[in-house]
Amino acid sequence: MSEQALYDLAPVLELMLLGLLLALGPLAWVWLRNRSGGSLKRLQALSVLTLFLTFDLVLFGAFTRLTDSGLGCPDWPGCYGSASPMGARAQIAEAQAAMPTGPVTHGKAWIEMVHRYLATTVGVLIIAMTIMAWRRARRLGRAGGAGVERTGAEGTGGALSPWWPTLALFWVCLQGAFGAWTVTMKLFPAIVTLHLLGGTGLLALLCVPAVGLSRAARQQGATVISPALRAGLWLGLALLVLQVALGGWVSTNYAVLACSSFPTCQGSWWPAMDFSQALQIWRPLGMLQDGSNISFAGLTAIHYLHRLAAYVVVAALAGLWWRLGEVPALASQRRVLGAFLVLQVLTGLSNVVLDWPLVAAVLHTGGAAALVTVIVWCLAASRPGALRDGLPVARGEIA
Secondary structure (H helix, E strand, O other), X not given: OOOOOOEEOOOHHHHHHHHHHHHHXXXXXXXXXXXXXXXXXXXXXXXXXXXXXXXXXXXXXXXHHHOOOOOOOOOEEOEOOEOOHHHHHXXXXXXXXXXXXXXXXXXXXXXXXXXXXHHHHHHHHHHHHHHHHHHHHHHHHHHOOOOHHHHOOOOOHHHHOOHHHHHHHHHHHXXXXXXXXXXXXXXXXXXXXXXXXXXXXHHHHHHHHHHHHHHHHOOOOXXXXXXXXXXXHHHHHHHHHHHXXXXXXXXXXXXXXXXXXXXXXXXXXXXXXXXXXXXXXXXXXXXXXXXXXXXXXXXXHHHHHHHHXXXXXXXXXXXXXXXXXXXXXXXXXXXXXXXXXXXXHHHHHHHHHOOOOHHHHHHHHHHHHXXXXXXXXXXXXXXXXXXXXXXXXXXXXOO
């Protein structure tokens, strides 16, 4: 079997055209549903829809990783130089015959390519969103617009900036590069983990304009919260991102089953662990930097770091959930935060005690992404300010 080149750009134009065709459906839906609603309403609908489809992409990316389909097509951006597995049937069959349970099978090839199709579609939607945002900004600039249509409701003007979708566009291009490196570097754990973090970061970037545009469309100002609660939201977000990185490190190193019991691990509260191996970041899958295999103690340390950090993060987010009860305007965000926090705990436990079931593992990744999104939602929908008896203090009033 001849060796396949890691990069084969022959199908690039076909993939770009396919992504455009797939994106026409969502774009047509946005236009038809909001054809009389003005540019703000259309941009708001597109931003929310793009955020939703990006979340679906993150979920399908987790499914791709967890079904070992990341190398279902061993080249990039197509599959054996074709735009779909249909054009690579012979090569896939040859690879599957040589290694029936290996990384390349017909099913895994389709999973990998569907993930790429979805990513291309999201990219096209973000391009459209960026163009619409800049056109609207120029039009308002020429008109010297004022009020909500120009700056948005009070406290949300920054979220209406066209630089947010522009940054998301840059980010999604970077994500595409990490997707390529995931394949060409043969599931290098650090690259795959960064790819997961990048998907979560893209959700956060898309959440800000989605929230700002939605509140501006309703002429709804930002909710005033105490500086302490605002700081708590930022702290919760930082801890959560760290935990997502640790969880990605567990998954990409296949260390989930290093501990198959809870709350102990291997019958001990402190099992045999090698943290020096666990913290070697830049190395191939299953290997250490000196070329030797990573030990079970190293995998156990990777797993246990994530578990120890989970105790801290769950406690911090539970406290944040409690504090949000003081802000009735953020009641819906509080409910979503509580629901996904419970889901994270349950799916995390299921991964350990039920031997890493696929549904629980995918939901665990989705729950983490949703928690990041809801905290960014709270931040984008609020601004710090002085409060008295739970109510905002008017400007100029002495608190």
